[in-house]
Amino acid sequence: MxxxxxxxxxxxxxxxxxxxxxxxxxxxxxxxECQINRLHAFAPQTRIRSEAGTTEWWNPNSQQLRCAGVSVMRQTIEPNGLVLPSFTNAPQLLYIVQGRGIQGIVMPGCAETFQDSQQWQHQSRGRFQDQHQKIRRFRQGDIIALPQGVVHWSYNDGNERVVTINLLDTGNSANQLDNIPRRFHLAGNPEEEQRQLRRLAQQMQGRSERGEESEEEGGEGEGEEEEEDNPSRHSRHQEEEEQGRESSSCNNLLSFNVDQDVIRKIQRVRGNRGTIIRVRDRLQVVTPPRMEEEEREERQQEQRYRRTRGGSQDNGLEETFCSMRIKxxxxxxxxxxxxxxxxxxxxxxxxxxxxxxxxxxxxxxxxxxxxxxxxxxxxxxxxxxxxxxxxxxxxxxxxxxxxxxxxxxxxxxxxxxxxxxxxxxxxxxxxxxxxxxxxxxxxxxxxxxxxxxxxxxxxxxxxxxxxxxxxxxxxxxxxxxxxxxxxxxxxxxxxxxxxx
Amino acid sequence: MxxxxxxxxxxxxxxxxxxxxxxxxxxxxxxxECQINRLHAFAPQTRIRSEAGTTEWWNPNSQQLRCAGVSVMRQTIEPNGLVLPSFTNAPQLLYIVQGRGIQGIVMPGCAETFQDSQQWQHQSRGRFQDQHQKIRRFRQGDIIALPQGVVHWSYNDGNERVVTINLLDTGNSANQLDNIPRRFHLAGNPEEEQRQLRRLAQQMQGRSERGEESEEEGGEGEGEEEEEDNPSRHSRHQEEEEQGRESSSCNNLLSFNVDQDVIRKIQRVRGNRGTIIRVRDRLQVVTPPRMEEEEREERQQEQRYRRTRGGSQDNGLEETFCSMRIKxxxxxxxxxxxxxxxxxxxxxxxxxxxxxxxxxxxxxxxxxxxxxxxxxxxxxxxxxxxxxxxxxxxxxxxxxxxxxxxxxxxxxxxxxxxxxxxxxxxxxxxxxxxxxxxxxxxxxxxxxxxxxxxxxxxxxxxxxxxxxxxxxxxxxxxxxxxxxxxxxxxxxxxxxxxxx
Amino acid sequence: MxxxxxxxxxxxxxxxxxxxxxxxxxxxxxxxECQINRLHAFAPQTRIRSEAGTTEWWNPNSQQLRCAGVSVMRQTIEPNGLVLPSFTNAPQLLYIVQGRGIQGIVMPGCAETFQDSQQWQHQSRGRFQDQHQKIRRFRQGDIIALPQGVVHWSYNDGNERVVTINLLDTGNSANQLDNIPRRFHLAGNPEEEQRQLRRLAQQMQGRSERGEESEEEGGEGEGEEEEEDNPSRHSRHQEEEEQGRESSSCNNLLSFNVDQDVIRKIQRVRGNRGTIIRVRDRLQVVTPPRMEEEEREERQQEQRYRRTRGGSQDNGLEETFCSMRIKxxxxxxxxxxxxxxxxxxxxxxxxxxxxxxxxxxxxxxxxxxxxxxxxxxxxxxxxxxxxxxxxxxxxxxxxxxxxxxxxxxxxxxxxxxxxxxxxxxxxxxxxxxxxxxxxxxxxxxxxxxxxxxxxxxxxxxxxxxxxxxxxxxxxxxxxxxxxxxxxxxxxxxxxxxxxx
Structure with a gap:
């Protein structure tokens, strides 16, 4: 036949x-770690509520993620939500599943060269001119590449939730720490996230002793360590931590940088907001040029670059770190x-x-x-x-x-x-x-x-x-x-x- | 004095x-893993018979091989034997201890550029022209370099046995899996090889508990998990696996690619041949130019290359992957x-x-x-x-x-x-x-x-x-x-x- | 406010x-290894006396050094002391805390090109001309970079003690052995150093079982496994090893290279001197040009190099290994x-x-x-x-x-x-x-x-x-x-x- x-x-x-x-x-x-007999498609196994969004982690101890040397996180940002500045110990790829917003990243050592001279910087009240590093618009379908140790923040200025999938390549040679994913928060209260991850890790250790098979089981939402999307229940969690108030105040590297009064104020108000906060008035200052314009220019830059350098011959080493396209x-x-x-x-x-x-x-x-x-x-x-x-x-x-x-x-x-x-x-x-x-x-x-x-x-x-x-x-x-x-x-x- | x-x-x-x-x-x-108090010269510790040859593995758990991050295999191919297509999770160096034959490797992504237009391709029956990637002659004393993930096959078209020593560099950065050597077979029945390696691994674990000293002991042939070079005994092994017939049919990634009738046929006949099979009639289609000619041309290419590039200054990055000399x-x-x-x-x-x-x-x-x-x-x-x-x-x-x-x-x-x-x-x-x-x-x-x-x-x-x-x-x-x-x-x- | x-x-x-x-x-x-809850500033925890100096190791098992993948050693060389030739399994950075002296390193494969033709080579007695690789002066404040596997020796020709801090980057990709720091001695008797390091390792294993907190405790001098700076006590240690005399004779890779009579002589006299010996008469042969001159020339070379190559564009690959500046x-x-x-x-x-x-x-x-x-x-x-x-x-x-x-x-x-x-x-x-x-x-x-x-x-x-x-x-x-x-x-x- x-x-x-x-x-x-x-x-x-x-x-x-x-x-x-x-x-x-x-x-x-x-x-x-890669002697894999059975894989499972799986959903995130812990969900941490913040004031204006949620952070969900896949179990970084699952055999498949340990084999690949990566961790994965999903973040949901409600309209007008600001993901507070943080950085990670591993390079990240971040995919915008839905929504649109703006993102800033702070390239270390690039402070002077990255100042943005667009006219939209000038509109702060009074004659004062703000200066900061480049801000990028993002929208559904974007991939954003973030080197390890680089501070980044995002803001949902649209009308629907922003959802992102973040891959942290902890096995990368740029990460000299061990394979545990770490987010270094520079503002806000990451206490809840740290606590949940610890609880998850302990659970997972117990679970894996009783049998590895079930370790990764669970469809969308199944088996999740889910916090109800309910402000009152969320507040209860905050109360549980009331006793740790003094302790919680130190969970913020940026306390390095502000004075005592401010710190006392932060200690009073910060506890119940997590790492994604709701901005009272919408962020006004940042109105980058329209995305079409921005992208057109980026593509032109890229073409100029390719024309000079000959496309695939390029090994990427000559582009300076500070001016690299990341999206x-x-x-x-x-x-x-x-x-x-x-x-x-x-x-x-x-x-x-x-x-x-x-x-x-x-x-x-x-x-x-x-x-x-x-x-x-x-x-x-x-x-x-x-x-x-x-x-x-x-x-x-x-x-x-x-x-x-x-x-x-x-x-x-x-x-x-x-x-x-x-x-x-x-x-x-x-x-x-x-x-x-x-x-x-x-x-x-x-x-x-x-x-x-x-x-x-x-x-x-x-x-x-x-x-x-x-x-x-x-x-x-x-x-x-x-x-x-x-x-x-x-x-x-x-x-x-x-x-x- | x-x-x-x-x-x-x-x-x-x-x-x-x-x-x-x-x-x-x-x-x-x-x-x-490199705290070595005592080394032993050692022979391979498992031997797997195929229809037209044997595959022998040194114990990959021996301390010295774990320290070096490598695995080593010896393969014997009888005249008219074909080593079926496979690839490994680690780069390989392959030394031809004796014999001569031909080898094909399939460079991923090089499909179009590697088509060989020699006249010896045209001799298939009828007006049909076969096309495939480059085929190389090999002979005693050759070293062949194989990147990880690259499909390769070999055929003994000479009159004496071909013997090869294969080093798999599992510790190489190109291998993102763990240090266990893996051969991915695309045809044939690797069941016996997998089974022997499992048995070996279990044995070795037990043995090392009773004392590491004896782990690597054994001269040529001593302590081997040897299968007699005896077709009837070989068949017995096949019978032992009779019950696993259905299961054995899936040990072949290429079943992806052939239809149901063919698969049924393969299920009936494939079981007792292993990963080195005897070709019924000699392989006719492949008659590369005489080796002397091939090598002369390769050396000329190399000299042209060195003249242009200046020998030791070369860092090898500019040579495209597809046209690289590998032998x-x-x-x-x-x-x-x-x-x-x-x-x-x-x-x-x-x-x-x-x-x-x-x-x-x-x-x-x-x-x-x-x-x-x-x-x-x-x-x-x-x-x-x-x-x-x-x-x-x-x-x-x-x-x-x-x-x-x-x-x-x-x-x-x-x-x-x-x-x-x-x-x-x-x-x-x-x-x-x-x-x-x-x-x-x-x-x-x-x-x-x-x-x-x-x-x-x-x-x-x-x-x-x-x-x-x-x-x-x-x-x-x-x-x-x-x-x-x-x-x-x-x-x-x-x-x-x-x-x- | x-x-x-x-x-x-x-x-x-x-x-x-x-x-x-x-x-x-x-x-x-x-x-x-980097899940660090508590760091400790700590002093070296073992001190090994040699005839003309001491070698102190920080505990390589401390969590912080394992996280960083490094080992650290401090060496004190008395005036007229010679640190006998050795090499390590990891790249080193060596900082001169105090004192001045000379150092020779032997770049493998650079034997012919590194011959120093300065006139100060000619002054050996008689008409014989010595030839050797470059010798460098060092002084307080110098950093010296040493690749792994490279033989080096130092000599204190000043009037005060030389103190150096040596970082061994055992986690470096150039070290293919495990993370244990290893010094390969080519002369002298490293027995005491090896013994102390073994004892330290065993102690530390016991200690870490009783609680990690105390592992790195200890200020300057506290908790040290210190040998008194006392020749008689030092001799006692030698006597303890008397029984191991035959064994100690093999602790010297260079015994490869000298004849039997010499080896007998070394066996008799070498035991009590360690890896830093006192030179009977001062080393005469080596009188490099004055440091100011040497450094001026090195800076000029560097400037020429930068002018040609464009400073920060340089990726360091083109400089040949043999002529590299290391200080x-x-x-x-x-x-x-x-x-x-x-x-x-x-x-x-x-x-x-x-x-x-x-x-x-x-x-x-x-x-x-x-x-x-x-x-x-x-x-x-x-x-x-x-x-x-x-x-x-x-x-x-x-x-x-x-x-x-x-x-x-x-x-x-x-x-x-x-x-x-x-x-x-x-x-x-x-x-x-x-x-x-x-x-x-x-x-x-x-x-x-x-x-x-x-x-x-x-x-x-x-x-x-x-x-x-x-x-x-x-x-x-x-x-x-x-x-x-x-x-x-x-x-x-x-x-x-x-x-x-």
């Missing part, structure tokens, strides 16, 4: 159903790097189109799959992949080096899944399609498709294909050349699976 | 005989970098003569010592050294920072020995001479001889030598200048030891 | 006094990079002014604070800081990411303190002022001040400051702009604190 490429993915599913997860080659002498929007369909009108699209961000990523050793991809379309099986050659489902759901399969399916399930909206380096995976959208953001722990993540026109199969001689898979020369030829798909398989193909 | 340089190595031996290994400074709080023959006596007609020769491969090694952070050396000649004591400044004895035997001594001899024994043909970074070592061939291949965990491994014309002694002022070793100025001068040897000591010198 | 910048530091002190150290978020699954004096007040006539000065050494530091991934700073002057609070963005107090004392405060003060105490002369990456710290000199040397685990350590004219506050918009700290726009403006200090606060400001 001739090989019908449209059947191949059903075969895959059937094969996987026949697979049992087994105890793999493991050794207690090794640090075997790009991946949501625009026109931005897609890979596109199939029947299946979907993928937009990629790496050190070639955002040079600061070379320093951060990170990259990202935003993908869209239409109803029941899929991504051809592939593996990442040089990076872990951390996937967050933005919308819809997808059936995902992940296979380790033993050929065991360590994951074969749906990833639902709001869930996270790690695909370790070299593990093969494929993905098929559900009936409503799927949209996701993936982060990679390499500034130039490379994958190898297992099928299709750029797969490794094309690179093998026909006779090697025939011998390896014990098929005829004719079948080998079909396997190599008949599959015209590049990265996607289309709904029509997957529909036919039902007929097989 | 005047100092006779010919006596120095006997002194060394005597000193070592008086040394007792002691418990060295050690701390359980440290990850002290060099080290067996040719004319290739030697260090040569002494009485003593032997050494051929070195590093990032300067094979630029891809800069990316792999590895280098190698092939050495030959004649009857009873030796290598002057030295230490590696910036790399671990993993030595495999190709032929003959050598007495080797290794000294740690406490001055303890952690190894003072023969290394026999087929055995492996690690010399950790900075540990001093010397080597003297037995009566039949010695040939070895050494791998280094640095792309530019540097050693410092302890004696001879380029030793550190030459760099010290005469008075410092006299004061440090409490000898007269005249003796210090003799120590510094009388020893004209560079890297070798010759048989005549070592013979005289018996007279001392 | 208007904000008075002079009050801010008192506020800081008060705040800290109200802080209790708490158990922070911790997880046994992590390697949490710079930081004590000269004119050398200061930051200077305030009322407060003090700071001299910085990094990859831009000493390019070899790029390879070593280290940098340093020497600071001076006058009576009761202070350094503005700040944090290191990309490095750990290891501070050694050279003279006087300073009150230092260190705050972790929870806002807990993990250190709030004086650092006395001769004590060491680690400030982990990203932890905030401030410093105020005592009545006699303070002088220190700090080492950083990055070739380009960057810090962010929390106050003053280049602080991150300046980079924030006024409204963000007002909202974050809940102060009025006017107060925010004062916080941002009224503090004209750059890095220091002056005695006059700190005096006023008493009035607050």
């Amino acid at each position: 001739a090989i019908n490429p449209s059947l191949l993915f059903l075969s895959l599913l059937l094969l996987f159903n026949g697979c049992l997860a087994r105890q793999t080659f493991s050794s207690q002498q090794f640090q075997n 790009e929007n991946l949501a625009d369909p026109e931005r897609a790097d890979i596109f199939n009108p029947q299946a979907g699209r993928i937009s990629t961000l790496n050190r070639f189109n955002l040079p600061i990523l070379q320093q951060l050793e990170l990259s990202a991809e935003r993908g869209v799959l239409y109803n029941r379309a899929g991504l051809i099986p592939q593996w990442n050659v040089n990076a872990h992949k951390i996937l967050y489902m933005l919308r819809g759901r997808a059936r995902v399969q992940v296979v380790n080096h033993n050929g065991d399916a360590v994951f074969d399930d749906n990833v639902e909206q709001g869930q996270l899944l790690t695909v370790p380096q070299n593990f093969a995976f494929m993905k098929q959208a559900g009936n409503e399609g799927a949209e996701w953001i993936s982060f990679f722990t390499n500034s130039e993540a490379t994958n190898t498709p297992m099928a299709g026109s750029v797969s490794f199969m094309r690179a093998l001689p026909e006779e090697v294909v025939a011998a390896s898979y014990q098929v005829s020369r004719e079948d080998a030829r079909r396997i190599k050349f008949n599959n015209k798909n590049t990265f996607f398989f289309t709904p029509s193909q997957s529909e036919r699976r039902a007929d097989a | 005047a100092i006779n340089p010919s006596l120095l190595f006997l002194s060394l031996l005597l000193l070592f005989n008086g040394c007792l290994a002691r418990q060295t400074f050690s701390s359980q709080q440290f990850q002290n 060099e023959n080290l067996a040719d006596p004319e290739r030697a970098d260090i040569f002494n007609p009485q003593a032997g020769r050494i051929s070195t491969l590093n990032r300067f003569n094979l630029p891809i090694l800069q990316q792999l952070e590895l280098s190698a050396e092939r050495g030959v010592l004649y009857n009873r000649a030796g290598l002057i004591p030295q230490w590696n400044v910036n790399a671990h050294k993993i030595l495999y004895m190709l032929r003959g035997r050598a007495r080797v001594q290794v000294v740690n920072h406490n001055g303890d001899a952690v190894f003072d024994d023969n290394v026999e043909q087929g055995q492996l020995l690690t010399v950790p970074q900075n540990f001093a070592f010397m080597k003297q061939a037995g009566n039949e001479g010695a040939e070895w291949i050494s791998f280094f965990t640095n792309s530019e491994a540097t050693n410092t001889p302890m004696a001879g014309s380029v030793s550190f002694m030459r760099a010290l002022p005469e008075e410092v030598v006299a004061a440090s070793y409490q000898v007269s100025r005249e003796d210090a001068r003799r120590i510094k200048f009388n020893n004209k040897n560079t890297f070798f000591f010759t048989p005549s010198q070592s013979e005289r030891r018996a007279d001392a | 208007a904000i008075n910048p002079s009050l801010l530091f008192l506020s800081l002190l008060l705040l800290f006094n109200g802080c209790l150290a708490r158990q922070t978020f911790s997880s046994q699954q992590f390697q949490n 710079e004096n930081l004590a000269d007040p004119e050398r200061a990079d930051i200077f305030n006539p009322q407060a003090g000065r700071i001299s910085t050494l990094n990859r831009f002014n000493l390019p070899i530091l790029q390879q070593l991934e280290l940098s340093a700073e020497r600071g001076v604070l006058y009576n009761r002057a202070g350094l503005i609070p700040q944090w290191n963005v990309n490095a750990h800081k290891i501070l050694y107090m050279l003279r006087g004392r300073a009150r230092v405060q260190v705050v972790n990411h929870n806002g807990d003060a993990v250190f709030d105490d004086n650092v006395e002369q001769g004590q060491l303190l680690t400030v982990p990456q990203n932890f905030a710290f401030m410093k105020q000199a005592g009545n006699e002022g303070a002088e220190w040397i700090s080492f950083f685990t990055n070739s380009e350590a960057t810090n962010t001040p929390m106050a003053g004219s280049v602080s991150f506050m300046r980079a924030l918009p006024e409204e963000v400051v007002a909202a974050s700290y809940q102060v009025s726009r006017e107060d925010a403006r004062r916080i941002k702009f009224n503090n004209k200090n750059t890095f220091f606060f002056t005695p006059s400001q700190s005096e006023r604190r008493a009035d607050a």
Whole structure:
């Protein structure tokens, strides 16, 4: 029987159903954090309320995040909410899931060179002129790259909630501390966040003693250490901490910088606001130029840069730290790097189109799959992949080096899944399609498709294909050349699976 | 008494005989994987039969390999045997101990640029033209460099067995998984290999509890978990797995890519062949140009490259990944970098003569010592050294920072020995001479001889030598200048030891 | 009330006094070596006497040094003392606390190119000409950079003791062994040093089981495993080792290189001298050109280099290893990079002014604070800081990411303190002022001040400051702009604190 490429993915599913997860080659002498027998798509497991938003952390002790050496956080900022200045011990990629706002980052050592001379700085009351580092608008679909140790703050000046997904690459060589994610707050009261993370860590340690299987269980919202979005209950928490009032006053590195009276005032009022506060009047001072204008100029700069430097030859080292572009929007369909009108699209961000990523050793991809379309099986050659489902759901399969399916399930909206380096995976959208953001722990993540026109199969001689898979020369030829798909398989193909 | 340089190595031996290994400074709080009190030359400890060859692994849990952060495998391919496509989670150096054949590697992302347009591609039956990535001939003495995540396959088209030694640098920064060596098989049945490695790991854990001393014991063939080279016994193993037939069918990432009928066929026939299969008819399609021609062209390319780029100034970054040379023959006596007609020769491969090694952070050396000649004591400044004895035997001594001899024994043909970074070592061939291949965990491994014309002694002022070793100025001068040897000591010198 | 910048530091002190150290978020699954709840300034905990000097080690198992991945040693060399040739498994920075002398280092592979042709080589007795690698003079205030694996020796040719502080960066990527500091001795008897370090390690393991708090306790001299500076007691130690005489003879890698008679002689006399010996007659052969001349020439070379290469554009890669400058004096007040006539000065050494530091991934700073002057609070963005107090004392405060003060105490002369990456710290000199040397685990350590004219506050918009700290726009403006200090606060400001 001739090989019908449209059947191949059903075969895959059937094969996987026949697979049992087994105890793999493991050794207690090794640090075997990536000896993964079973993955779970999982939701954040702690939620910390602030006055004007919430911070949710995925359990940084989960095996998959320890293997990848990353931590992940989701932040929700209500309209008029200000995320107080802080920095982290690890480089960050931050994806804007929804909403719009403004963000400032403070590049250390760049104080003089970054002064913004736009006219919107002058509008403070009186003749006084404010000066500060560059402020950027952000909107849904943006990725923002933040080096470790860099102070940043954000403000929601829109009318809907802002939601962000933050990847902290604690395994990065720039982090000389251990793998524990740390946020250094320069204002506000991070007490609640620290307390919750400690509680989570203790819980997780207990839980993992009773069995690792359940460690990452839980869909969107399940198993969360959730604080109700309820101001009165929130206040109760504040009262519980009343006794620690004196202590709480020191949870703020910036107390270094203000005088005693101010500190007393802060001690009285700060306790019940957390790290995301509501601004009384809207922040007035910051009205950057319209985003279209800002982006147009940035793109021009980028083009000038590329013209001079020759694109991919660039290693990113010559761009000075202070003037680096740190942001790009991946949501625009026109931005897609890979596109199939029947299946979907993928937009990629790496050190070639955002040079600061070379320093951060990170990259990202935003993908869209239409109803029941899929991504051809592939593996990442040089990076872990951390996937967050933005919308819809997808059936995902992940296979380790033993050929065991360590994951074969749906990833639902709001869930996270790690695909370790070299593990093969494929993905098929559900009936409503799927949209996701993936982060990679390499500034130039490379994958190898297992099928299709750029797969490794094309690179093998026909006779090697025939011998390896014990098929005829004719079948080998079909396997190599008949599959015209590049990265996607289309709904029509997957529909036919039902007929097989 | 005047100092006779010919006596120095006997002194060394005597000193070592008086040394007792002691418990060295050690701390359980440290990850002290390199606190080595005792090294052992050792043979592979598991052997997995395939239809047309065997795969043997050295115990990756042995202290010396964990200290060096590497794993080592030996592969034997019978004539007409095909090593099925696979890739590893770590960069590899592969040395061809004997035989000849062809190898294909699939560079990810290089699909379009690597198409080979030689006429020998056209000879497939009919008017159909096959296209694939470059295929290389290999022969005894070649070193092949393979980046992590890159698919490769090999075929023995000669008349004798092909034997290869494969070093996997799991400690390399390119491997983001843990230190466990992983082969990702894209065809065939790796079940047996996985099972043996698991069994080995469990054994080794038990063994190491009863005493670490015996962990690495065993000469060539001793202590091996050997499968008889016997097809019927081999079949028995297959029967044992009969129950796992369904499961075994999923041990193959490429099942992603073929349809259901093919998969059923594979399920029936694949089980008993392993990862090295016998090709029914010889592989016809691949007939690269004669090796001499291929190598001549490669050398010309290299020379053009060096002329343009200025040799040692080159940092290897500009060469594109896809067109990199990945192979060099080290067996040719004319290739030697260090040569002494009485003593032997050494051929070195590093990032300067094979630029891809800069990316792999590895280098190698092939050495030959004649009857009873030796290598002057030295230490590696910036790399671990993993030595495999190709032929003959050598007495080797290794000294740690406490001055303890952690190894003072023969290394026999087929055995492996690690010399950790900075540990001093010397080597003297037995009566039949010695040939070895050494791998280094640095792309530019540097050693410092302890004696001879380029030793550190030459760099010290005469008075410092006299004061440090409490000898007269005249003796210090003799120590510094009388020893004209560079890297070798010759048989005549070592013979005289018996007279001392 | 208007904000008075002079009050801010008192506020800081008060705040800290109200802080209790708490158990922070911790997880046994992590390697949490930087989960620091409490730091201690501490003195070396073992002292090893040699014939002409002492070697003191800080406990390498202390949490702070394990977090930073470094070890620290202090060496005292009496006049006419020779530190015998050795090398280490980690790059070193060596600061000359007092005295002057000469040092030779042996660059591996540089034997031919480093021959010094100065006339002072010719003066050996008779017509014989000595040749050796370059010898450098050193004096108080010098920093010397030593790559790992490089042989070095020093000689005190002055009239006062030489004291050096040696930082070993065992966490450096150049060290492929584990984190244990290792000195490989090429002459002399390191037995005592090894024995003491083993004893220390065992003690520390026991102690840490009984409670981590006391682990690093101890001021200058307290808790030391001190050997009296008393030759007879020292001899007793030698007698204790009499039984190990045969064994001790092998503690010397250079026994490789000398003949049997010499070795017997060494066995008889070497035991009681340690690794720093007294030279019978003064070392005659080495009389480098006067230091002023040498330094002038080095500076000229540096300037030529900078002129050609363009200073900060330089990435240090093109300078060949063999000709690199490895030394710079930081004590000269004119050398200061930051200077305030009322407060003090700071001299910085990094990859831009000493390019070899790029390879070593280290940098340093020497600071001076006058009576009761202070350094503005700040944090290191990309490095750990290891501070050694050279003279006087300073009150230092260190705050972790929870806002807990993990250190709030004086650092006395001769004590060491680690400030982990990203932890905030401030410093105020005592009545006699303070002088220190700090080492950083990055070739380009960057810090962010929390106050003053280049602080991150300046980079924030006024409204963000007002909202974050809940102060009025006017107060925010004062916080941002009224503090004209750059890095220091002056005695006059700190005096006023008493009035607050």
